[in-house]
Amino acid sequence: MDHQPPPFFKRGPAPLAQLSFYAMLSIALLFVDSRFQTLELLRQGVSLFTHPAQQAAHAPVDFLKNSADYFSSLSRLEDENTRLRRAQLSNAETILRTQQLEAENERLRKLLDVRNRQKVNGRVAQIIYAARDPFSRRVIVDKGQQDKISAGQPVVDDAGIIGQVTRVFPFVSEITLITDKDQAVPVQILRTGQRSVVFGLGNGQLELRYLPANADVQNGDTLVTSGLDGIFPRGLPVARVVHIERDTSYSFARIFCAPMAGVENFGEIMVLDRHEAMQIPEQLKTPAATGNPVAKPGAKRRLKKD
């Protein structure tokens, strides 16, 4: 047995022991956080300290920005005002006609006994800042649990889909943009009705995957949400096709798209309320009718979990 003399000074555990303890703890955190979503409570607890500090750090920046706005010239504001008024006038006619068309559509749908389209409500929020993480595309908005935001809600701006709420804190929530790596949105091509899924590439672009090399896709095609996921409401613009690579050695075409919405811009956004997914018809609900067990209705929803 080797015998060590008692130490002169109390120094706590040896550095190497501390290092292995904390490194193991970090790796355990990493593993648990990336595989299971069970650490949200810890995250929310720490966020009670970090968010006020972040607000405090942003205050001088906001102040500078606001004072610059304050001194911005009157003429520019006047210009903007006339431009907006003109835009409103030109849009008014379309809006009026849309209302009439919607009413007519509803009546026709009722005649045809088709399920009514759900109206979607939402609440306006403001993007406070983009998350500093250089590996992902996320933004933080100023509405959280206090405003009954919940994870999974779709987020739009005036031009189209921006992303999806992924984490909710007491006063703010975190939105993963559609351009985030492997963030998926089920879409269909407006011109042809072809359904597919568009994935974020992580560099500000999107890619439409799983379409055969000879698929009918053209530059400039508009992609709208297909609504099949039960998360995004149907028919909202998502992206526009900008570049197509057709290589016969691959079975799929590589189709790159640019988002329609101002995904990387800051400003006002709208968090849409969750709408109920289409119910499975009653006949399919009993496993005896089909002979095999039916997947749970919630299973499809987890399409985008990262």
Next chain:
Amino acid sequence: MQPTFYSSRILLPVRPWFIAVSLFVALLLNFLPTSAWPWMPDWVALVLIFWSIREPRRVGMGIAFLLGLIMDVADASLLGQHTLAYVLVSYAAASISRRILWFPLGQQALHVLPLLLIVQAVQFIVRAMPGIVLPGLSYFIGPFVGAALWVPLTFALLLPQYQPVERDDNRPI
């Protein structure tokens, strides 16, 4: 004028609250909305390395772990990404703390550079595990900027300790 920074005179003991305040200010600097400038240095890592070298008995891996946790939540990154990087770099800084202080400041900065690169590299490796997203080369410029800041940072953070014990020492007659 007293010889200060290049002398080997004995410094005043550091005040614990000054360490706490400097780390808090570093956190605030990291919280600034600078996501558009990936070359910004990681202020928390820089100040953490400074205190791990200067005061390895006071600022250790426990504090590094806490700071990492705070940064993970603030950055909305994976929990454990910053903690792992900071704990490793705090250990490395403490283990070279006896040697590095013999060098002039410029060469100290050269010692700090690999530590800051470790911080970025660990986070890069952690995030590259599930599927590689390249953050661009500018992601690795931050450590160089940070190492260049080592000299002014030393001046700033040691300022309270360079005050003479007697106030009269520096006073003109």
